[in-house]
Amino acid sequence: MQTSTMTAQNGVNTEALIGARGAFEAMPEAAAFTFRSTCDWMEGTFNANTIKGYFGLGQEHERKENFRIESDHPEVFAAADRAPTPPEIVLAALASCLTGGVAAVAQHRGIQLRKVRATVEGDIDVRGILGMDADIRNGFSAIRVSFDIDADATPDEIRAVVAQSQKRSAVFDILTNPTNVNVTVA
Numbered sequence: 001m002q003t004s005t006m007t008a009q010n011g012v013n014t015e016a017l018i019g020a021r022g023a024f025e026a027m028p029e030a031a032a033f034t035f036r037s038t039c040d041w042m043e044g045t046f047n048a049n050t051i052k053g054y055f056g057l058g059q060e061h062e063r064k065e066n067f068r069i070e071s072d073h074p075e076v077f078a079a080a081d082r083a084p085t086p087p088e089i090v091l092a093a094l095a096s097c098l099t100g101g102v103a104a105v106a107q108h109r110g111i112q113l114r115k116v117r118a119t120v121e122g123d124i125d126v127r128g129i130l131g132m133d134a135d136i137r138n139g140f141s142a143i144r145v146s147f148d149i150d151a152d153a154t155p156d157e158i159r160a161v162v163a164q165s166q167k168r169s170a171v172f173d174i175l176t177n178p179t180n181v182n183v184t185v186a
Contacts, residue, residue: 001122006183008106008107008109008110008111008112008113008152009112010103010104010106010107010111010112010113011103011107012102012103012104012107012108013139014038014107014108017104017108019107021091026111029058030056030057030058032055032056033054033055033056034054034055034056035051035054036051036052036053036054037049037050037051037069038050038052040052044072044073044079044080045072045073045077045079045080046070046079046080046082046083047070047071047072048068048069048070049068049069049070049071050066050067050068051063051066051067051068051069052066052067062087062089064104069086069087070082070083071083071089072085073085087098087122087124087139087140090122090140090171090175091120091121091122092120092144093119093171094143094145094169094171094172094175095118095119095145096171097169097170097171097172098118098145098147098162098165098166098169098171098172099116099118099165099171101164101165101166101168102116102147102149102161102162102165103116105161105164105165105168106151106153108160109157109161111151111152111153111157111158111161112151112152113149113150113151114150114151114152115148115149115150116147116148116149116150116151117148117149118145118146118147118149119145119146119147119148119184120143120145120146121143121144122140122142122143122144123140123141123142123143124138124139124141125141140142140175143175147162149161149162171173
């Protein structure tokens with residue numbers, strides 16, 4: 001009887017990721033990363049974030065290029081609508097983290113992907129943001145993520161890939177678990 005091993009080509013170097021796990025087991029302090037974003041106010045509610053470096057593997061790292069993420073508010077809030085709102089950027093971060101995880105998990109499990117699309121929706125009652133009702137929270141009251149995945153896998157295998165991505169997603173964890181946030185003024 002002949003068996004064949006299916007090799008997926010989803011563009012994720014899972015061998016390097018598995019190797020990193022071994023290295024971090026040997027040197028846990030190297031696994032401590034600090035990511036940064038610097039936000040500059042432009043005008044009105046328009047801001048520009050620059051992401052250019054991070055700390056990890058025991059040292060500072062510069063990115064190959066600086067990344068810029070702009071944010072604004074829509075016209076219905078008397079703003080210029082030049083960029084997505086910060087909450088929309090959070091939804092995009094969640095979709096990106098989960099989708100990247102799907103690709104990595106599928107690659108590791110030998111599942112070839114043809115299409116992955118995550119649609120994320122979040123509900124906010126803006127009366128909280130506007131200070132109209134102290135009992136209404138400022139953030140999302142609910143977030144829904146829906147995946148449309150075409151892959152060489154059964155529906156159960158696809159659900160398992162998504163579940164593992166969710167289990168390992170940093171952004172999912174950030175949104176679903178309390179995080180200490182310290183705000184200071186220089």
